[in-house]
Amino acid sequence: MSLSPVEGVALAEIESSGEGPEEKGLVGRSPGQLVWSRLRRDRTALISGIVLALFIVAAVAAPLFQRLYGVSPSQQFGDLLDSTGMPLGYVGGVSGDHWFGLEPGLGRDIFIRMIYGIRTSLLIALGAALVTTAIGVVLGIVAGYLGGVVDSVIMWVTDVALAMPFLIFALAVVPTFSLRFYGPRDAVPTWFAVTTLIVVFAAFGWTGTARLVRGQVVSLREREFVEAARASGAGLGHMLFRQLLPNIWAPILVAFSLAVPSYVTGEAALSFLGVGLPESVPSFGRMIYRSIDYLQTDPAYVFFPGITIFALVLAFNLFGDALRDALDPKSSR
Numbered sequence: 089m090s091l092s093p094v095e096g097v098a099l100a101e102i103e104s105s106g107e108g109p110e111e112k113g114l115v116g117r118s119p120g121q122l123v124w125s126r127l128r129r130d131r132t133a134l135i136s137g138i139v140l141a142l143f144i145v146a147a148v149a150a151p152l153f154q155r156l157y158g159v160s161p162s163q164q165f166g167d168l169l170d171s172t173g174m175p176l177g178y179v180g181g182v183s184g185d186h187w188f189g190l191e192p193g194l195g196r197d198i199f200i201r202m203i204y205g206i207r208t209s210l211l212i213a214l215g216a217a218l219v220t221t222a223i224g225v226v227l228g229i230v231a232g233y234l235g236g237v238v239d240s241v242i243m244w245v246t247d248v249a250l251a252m253p254f255l256i257f258a259l260a261v262v263p264t265f266s267l268r269f270y271g272p273r274d275a276v277p278t279w280f281a282v283t284t285l286i287v288v289f290a291a292f293g294w295t296g297t298a299r300l301v302r303g304q305v306v307s308l309r310e311r312e313f314v315e316a317a318r319a320s321g322a323g324l325g326h327m328l329f330r331q332l333l334p335n336i337w338a339p340i341l342v343a344f345s346l347a348v349p350s351y352v353t354g355e356a357a358l359s360f361l362g363v364g365l366p367e368s369v370p371s372f373g374r375m376i377y378r379s380i381d382y383l384q385t386d387p388a389y390v391f392f393p394g395i396t397i398f399a400l401v402l403a404f405n406l407f408g409d410a411l412r413d414a415l416d417p418k419s420s421r
Contacts, residue, residue, distance in 0.1 A: 123411075126413070126414040130410050132409075132410050133406075133410035136406040137407055143400055144210065146207075150203050150207045159199075159200050161196065161197070161203075162196065163196065164195045165196075168190060169192070169193075174386060177189075180198070180387075180388035180389055186198070188202065188388070189392075191378070192385070192389060198393070201370040202370070202372075202392060202396055203370075205371055205375065205396075207370075208282075208355075208369060208370060209352045209355055209372060209397070210352075211282065212285050212351060213348045215282075216289035220289065220297060221294075221347065223294035224293075224296065225301050227294065227301075228299065229328050229332055229333060230242065230328065231302045231305075232301065232302040232303070232304070232305025232306045233305050233327065233328060233332060239302070242302075243302070249292055249294075250295050252292070257288070257292070258358055263363055275366065275368075285364060289351055289354060293347060293350075300339055301339075304339060308335060314332070338415035338416075341411060341415065342408060346404075349408075352397065352400060352404070355371070356376070376390060
């Protein structure tokens, strides 16, 4: 009898531990429980997971932070700037009222704008990752299972999308898309700018997941459990989403976890270049762009946003690597 990969994960975990079926209650534990057990034993996963949880809480509770902090992201404190527009005090105006200081020139609070910047980055990154993962999974599983002409067409479209330069496409499409619906002097709504970025990311980001899923499905479609389901008269939808999909969720989760930080940096890069979000929307890329002129006079302005986005991306990457190790029963970690 042939086991499906999901069943094989649980069996491999038991065998790799060197324990019998009765030891430590391993019998009956699902693959998800085994993955959770491996993650809890991984210090890197725990630390990066805690950091990510703090970022997510900060993003979700941004309005609560604003109420408790008593400052809005658009509020300006011109009276705390000198005649040249530089914040009064030390380290860019850091004080008990302004924890990370003030922006030179406009006098906006850096801390509360960073909290909303985390909210903006995670909203775009998670939204884009969900859309691209869904598209990639559907196209990849269909191409891998059906094969033939369908596989050739989908892979040809994938190759075309991979050949197109993302940055040049984004620089050309995002402003044009905004001007198509709004005039050059009209304020672009935040929801429209966010949706545009997600669409641009989705136009390119699905290709890696599609190729990954296709390769996994090609290796599974001739297995005995698939042949048995096909012989029993299972329909196409049942074969794709009830038989094959549950057995490839591990690489999909890893691909999703590693896609999020790439979209965080992608959004920051586009905002840095001035084609991402409007200036009024808090964004790490926009803050870092404005801080370039103050690298020598106010280094704290670039330090706080820079170290925050670095910690966010690093935590996602470390957690993604730890998740990949936890999902691999043959991993040595």
